Amino acid sequence: MAAPRPDRIAARLVRLPPLLWLCAFFLLPFAITLKISLSEPATAIPPYLPVLDWQGGLDGWSSFLEALNFTNYLTLARDDLYQAATLGSLAYAGAATALLVLLGTPIAYALARAPRRWQPVLVALVVVPFWTSFLIRIYAWIAILKQEGLANLVLLKLGVIAHPLVILNTDAAVMIGLTYAYLPFMVLPLYAVMDRLDPSLREAAADLGASPARIFWTVTLPLSLPGIAAGAALCFVPMVGEFVIPDLLGGSETLMLGRVLWSEFFSNRDWPLAAAVAVLLLAIVVGPVVLFRESLRGGEDTP
Amino acid sequence: MTAVTRTALTLGLAFLYAPIAVLVAYSFNASNLVTVWGGFSLRWYAALFSDAPLIASALVSLEVAILASLIATILGTLAALAFERHGRFRGRALFTGLVYGPMVMPEVMIGLSLLLTFIGIGLDRGIATIVIAHATFCTGFVAVVVSARLRGMDRTLEEAAADLGAGPWRVLATITLPLLAPAILAGGLLAFTLSLDDLVIASFVSGPGATTLPMRLYSQVRLGVNPEINAASTLLVGLITLAVLAASWLTARRGGAGG
Numbered sequence: 301m302a303a304p305r306p307d308r309i310a311a312r313l314v315r316l317p318p319l320l321w322l323c324a325f326f327l328l329p330f331a332i333t334l335k336i337s338l339s340e341p342a343t344a345i346p347p348y349l350p351v352l353d354w355q356g357g358l359d360g361w362s363s364f365l366e367a368l369n370f371t372n373y374l375t376l377a378r379d380d381l382y383q384a385a386t387l388g389s390l391a392y393a394g395a396a397t398a399l400l401v402l403l404g405t406p407i408a409y410a411l412a413r414a415p416r417r418w419q420p421v422l423v424a425l426v427v428v429p430f431w432t433s434f435l436i437r438i439y440a441w442i443a444i445l446k447q448e449g450l451a452n453l454v455l456l457k458l459g460v461i462a463h464p465l466v467i468l469n470t471d472a473a474v475m476i477g478l479t480y481a482y483l484p485f486m487v488l489p490l491y492a493v494m495d496r497l498d499p500s501l502r503e504a505a506a507d508l509g510a511s512p513a514r515i516f517w518t519v520t521l522p523l524s525l526p527g528i529a530a531g532a533a534l535c536f537v538p539m540v541g542e543f544v545i546p547d548l549l550g551g552s553e554t555l556m557l558g559r560v561l562w563s564e565f566f567s568n569r570d571w572p573l574a575a576a577v578a579v580l581l582l583a584i585v586v587g588p589v590v591l592f593r594e595s596l597r598g599g600e601d602t603p
Numbered sequence: 604m605t606a607v608t609r610t611a612l613t614l615g616l617a618f619l620y621a622p623i624a625v626l627v628a629y630s631f632n633a634s635n636l637v638t639v640w641g642g643f644s645l646r647w648y649a650a651l652f653s654d655a656p657l658i659a660s661a662l663v664s665l666e667v668a669i670l671a672s673l674i675a676t677i678l679g680t681l682a683a684l685a686f687e688r689h690g691r692f693r694g695r696a697l698f699t700g701l702v703y704g705p706m707v708m709p710e711v712m713i714g715l716s717l718l719l720t721f722i723g724i725g726l727d728r729g730i731a732t733i734v735i736a737h738a739t740f741c742t743g744f745v746a747v748v749v750s751a752r753l754r755g756m757d758r759t760l761e762e763a764a765a766d767l768g769a770g771p772w773r774v775l776a777t778i779t780l781p782l783l784a785p786a787i788l789a790g791g792l793l794a795f796t797l798s799l800d801d802l803v804i805a806s807f808v809s810g811p812g813a814t815t816l817p818m819r820l821y822s823q824v825r826l827g828v829n830p831e832i833n834a835a836s837t838l839l840v841g842l843i844t845l846a847v848l849a850a851s852w853l854t855a856r857r858g859g860a861g862g
Contacts, residue, residue: 310771311689315698318682318742322701325739329716332723407615410608422612424851429619431793431847433800435817435824436836440622443629443828450625483619512605541709543803548824558711565715565807575719578712589707 330582337575338368372576381560386580388555392471392546393539396478397532403479404486404531409520411487412494423491430484438477438548445473445549469551477545482538486531493527494520533592537585557581623840630833647834657819657835664799664816667730671737672794678738679745679794680787686746687753688779706743713740714807721808728810736808737798744797745790748854752786785853792850796843 376382411422429437444450445468452464467473497520505515543558550556557577565574630648634641651657682702685692692698705713717736721728760782764774780787802817809815816839823832 307689307771310775311685311692314681314689315685315692318678318685318702318746319698321678322705322739322742325717325720325735326701326705326713329713329720332719333712333716336719403615406608406611410612410615413605413608414612425616426619427851428844428847429623431796431800432623432840432843433817433836435800435802435821436626436839437622439820439824439828439832439836440626442824443833444622444625446828480618480622483615487615537707538709541711543711544821558709561711561715571719574715578709578715581709581712585707585709592707 333575333578336572337372337579338370339572339575340369340371372573373580375573376576376580381555382577385555385557385560386584389540389542389557389581390584392474392478392554392556393536393542396475396482396539397536399475399479400482400486400535401528401532404483404490405521405524405528407483408487408490408494408524408527409516411491412497419495423488426484426487426491434481435544437481438544441473441477441480441549442468445476468549469554471550471554473549474546474554477549478539478542481545482535485534485538489530489534490524490527493524493530497523530592533588537588537592540584541581557584626833627837627840629830630837632830632833635830647830648838650831651834651838654831656814657816660814660819661816663730663813667733667737667805667815668795668798670730670734671741671798672791674734674738675741675745675794675798676787676791678742679790680749680783682742682746683749683753684775684779686750702746703743705740706747710740710801710803711807714804717804718807728808729813732808732810733805733813733815736804737794737801740801740804741794741797744793745787748790748793749783749786752783752854756782789850789853792846792853796846799839799843 376386407426411419411426414422442449446452447464447466447468449468451467452461455461456464467476501519501523502515505519506512510518540556541558541561542556543562546554546556546559547562550559557580561574561577561581564570564577631643631645632640633644633646679702682698685698686702713736717732717739718728721732726732756779761774761778764778765771769777800817801815802821805815806818806821809818816835820832820835823829
């Protein structure tokens, strides 16, 4: 069925503005970053070498390609700081994702099993903190976790501890911050999948004599795996590049790529190296992003 | 609900809300010390409203958020129409990646790459560059909200209008857009709150004289906890909550036609 002509023109006009805008401010910037990451290390201010000679045709391209410089990537691969930051990002994001699966699954399950008429309200309650200023939610934890903060105050009063604990500026604080900030990202996709599960499957298992715990382990959880995958990817990707949480809650030894990129850019002003860190970050998150898209597609295909 | 699921839900929500509640409570604390309760007071709110640099940056944030959410709303709505009403076209996969990509890219990457671009094309950094950056990463969020509504909308009205001889523009203007209005408004409000909240991208692409509220708050937070920030945060939390409630009310009001 061919679309009539005016409709086809309309279709093209409708997608042209977003296409042009995103090519200019998303695709092009990425190409520029990639190019600069292959420049010689330098302090601030372009032009970075090599410069592509657009008028030079094929010769221009080949001389450009020959002059590309992988120094920044070699620095990333060899330098202890960047190795530690890469491993740190993966470790913090991986551990926090695992923790989020453990915390998010029971919450999502409880949401899906709550009375129908309460569900919209409960879902909204989970969403609202997610829209509330990220910076402020992390800032709130400083007052709670610091040495004379609320957590220590309560624990001392209750007699659980005799001396205030050092929590702020440790790995524990970073983990608390990551878990707190990304919990809605885990709960919502998981809830969406659990909510759609056919209740007759649970009923059948119950009729056959399975206990509620057994039903959860053998029916609900396996069928919810696409939701867990989606939630894990949705949390892992931004956490790898996280800057605010390690910066405000972590200590000076909390190394994550987002923070290293920030300081490379703002403090050391080594822009080509910062660009290389950005490309490395992208390389790390591309796998989970594809996984996330696949899990979404899987969800769309099932009726 | 069983006792187990009820406990899970209660603990989960308590975890999500306790820190915000503590923050709001201490914004009304008379004491200078953030963790010592010195009685109820509005002194930090008074201090807030006489803090000229903070108010100036709040105005910058508002200006950026209004402009960026307007652009993102237009681009995101067009993208949603392209996805849901114009079916298959060449380059659809690339188009999808372009629209939704900025939602999942690490913020530091978006910020850095846009800054390098702005410098490359010689654009002076300031409010305009923050607006461009925010509009870019908010477009996908608007597209998600509007697409969802388009997918759930009854197409027979549009088809009836087309059968009666209305051209594609007439159908869009008189049928599709009015029916979409709540979703477009909701998407715009979400873009607005995202822009208002962004620290990382704005820090990269802003220039002298264009300090947004999160940037100002961040520079103060780095110096330590301060009751005035609690007051500012409380106001911001209130504002964003109102925007979110308005947005969810608009999307929930699906009744009427379609839905």
